[in-house]
Amino acid sequence: MFDGLKKKLASAVKTFVKSEAAEEQNKAPDNTTPAPAEQPIQIEDEALQPQDDETISNEPEKEASEANKESQDAVKLSIATKVKKIFRSSVKLNENEIDNFLDQVKISLLQSDVSLDVAEYLINDMKTRLSGAEIDSKDMTNALFNVVKDALADMLGRAKPGIDIYSYISHRISSGMLPVKILFIGSNGTGKTTTIGKIAYSLKAKDVSCVMSASDTFRAAAIEQTEYHANKIGVPVVKSSYGADPASIAFDAIAYAKARNISVVLIDSAGRQETNKNLINEMQKIVRVAQPDITVFVGESTAGSVIAEQVNELSKHVKIDGIILTKLDCDARGGNALSISNVTGIPILFFGVGEAYDAIVPYSPEFIIKSVIPN
Template sequence: MFDGLKRKLSEAVKIFAKKEEKEIEKEIEAREEKADVVGPKAAGEIEESAAPKQQQPAQQAKQEEEIPSAPELQPVESKREVREEKKGEEKGNKELLKLSLKTKIKGVFTSNVALGDREIDDFLENLKLSLLQSDVSFEATEAFLEDLRGNLKSTKLDSRNIQGNLIDAVRKSLFDILAKSGRGVDIKQFVKERVAAGDIPVKILFLGPNGTGKTTTIAKIAHTFKSEGISSVMSASDTFRAAAIEQTEHHAAKVGVPVIKSKYGADPASIAFDAIAYAKSHSIQAVLIDSAGRQETNKNLIKEMEKMVRVAQPNITIFVGESTTGNQLSEQVREFAKFMRIDGIILTKLDVDAKGGNAISIAYTTGIPLLYLGTGESYDALVRYTPDFIVDSILPNN
């Protein structure tokens, strides 16, 4: 799940962080060279106070502390000659000096690093590619990068933890973009509230293209409902696809909920009508209405769906789509949404999707919230969508 995105994003961050760290290292070396120039002054002082070869570790440490810190060091050209003369006798001392200066310079130099515009551009360009190649939509990618640009501009990176800081910034922008998509209805909560108000049954219609996992998802929802004490009935309203009725019956029996069915070719809306009547007479709290898969371009099937909406008057209409569909998915959703109100999206087959970008962008791109993610074929492989689930899956917080 999210493997492609996970790998690509962390690679982009790593490569950029390495580059930055190299730059910083170079800068430190440049300063070190400057510092070397004033080395003799400090070395001279050390020589006056104690002979280097006789020094004890404790004394050495004390001397290191006495060495002036980097900003106070001024290059003094004339001292270089003095150092050349004393080179031999000061050898041990010089090594010690160099180390301590390096540490001090590092300490002074390293705390905060601000990225320049060009560096940010480079980083964002790499991320852009990673996101687009992982099925994140163009719109969402652009919005994410703009958000991240703002984040990076206003953040100073700790040079000892560039990679960690960059990941934090990417995480924050991912959250920002997911927050912009809004939260959808909590189906279980919705049903519970209706039950409490005595307003049942709640009718939920599932639609979408062929083979995306509508029937399987209905079984998963029935299963979750059951575990929360919500009763439901399935309406086998796919009378079109071979074996669809048997498949629904099979799931219903396994989950342990009733199913209302008719024969192949029967009017799907009238089966939904019967299922609602059954729920009313048996005080069943939710009706889960299946439908035949259809392409958004098939006008007859879309008409049939409009009739179903008119007859069943669903409280919640859910589009079930495959995350593996790629960028075409948002087009599918938009086309369906032209004909009927869609309250939420369930994205299936995330477990077999090497990319996973749709989970980030589908809600942002279509303006329709993501409700659940299908993560396998078993009945409990259904995860309620939360931004945390997505962000933690893509950028684990070790």
């Protein structure tokens, strides 16, 4: 989960900081040649006197040579910055150094599925933060991680917040406006039915009653799958037969909920490709008939940029209120979680992080930042 992004960002930061140490190691004379006596450096500037606990690097040789390999394309700090870094507690990076560092960060973001727009936004923000800033020269790694972290936090904090489903339901329960109807849409196999199971499971744990509407009648086994989850969790399911009208089933499920004072109706739907005209019509009919309070797009985090295209295309046909990104646990990159809201204008509500019913995490910027930036 976010492992790819985390590793790549860490590598961008550490490579930048270690590049000079690695270079020093590389230049170390072999033991057949006597080392020339080193001339002491004359330092006239008072401010450049060595700090008490200053160390350049005591990294093991292996790590340094790995860092060196990684740093072939990475920045080399200018001589001026190197000297300042040794003798001052803080340094300012020059524009070239900042650009070189941020080039690496940008590559890390793009390779991890972060969209180009979002990567560029973040890089510009980091550039502003770094330009003219004093960087702690003893702990440059941490200082640079903080710059990345602050830029991420700021960007994620600006996004439109998504609806808090549980607060919304509890508000509706207090005002007696029931049932709350939630429709789940998305492509085949993205985790719609499993996610409905997860939401039903959490509602049950909160003592909120719900019913599932088995409105995927397009695929033979889909009704059984919804039923399987409903039985396992212990909530009712309204179903019909294979090929039946999904909108009618949703209508029946709503009537079932009204008759029994059930608070929430969770409406499943057939996996659809945004290009399948019949399934789009069917989805629009469910929306017309059931009038969902919340329509959620369920998409696989692993799907890369395809997911934004699907959301944007489906949004032309129905109003999508939120996204649930599933299978984040299988996503080696994780960048979609950072950029999908930005690209689609639709907030993420939850992350699916496994197959178990409790493997669902409410969206929060803190969760992303904690997962992406090393402690």
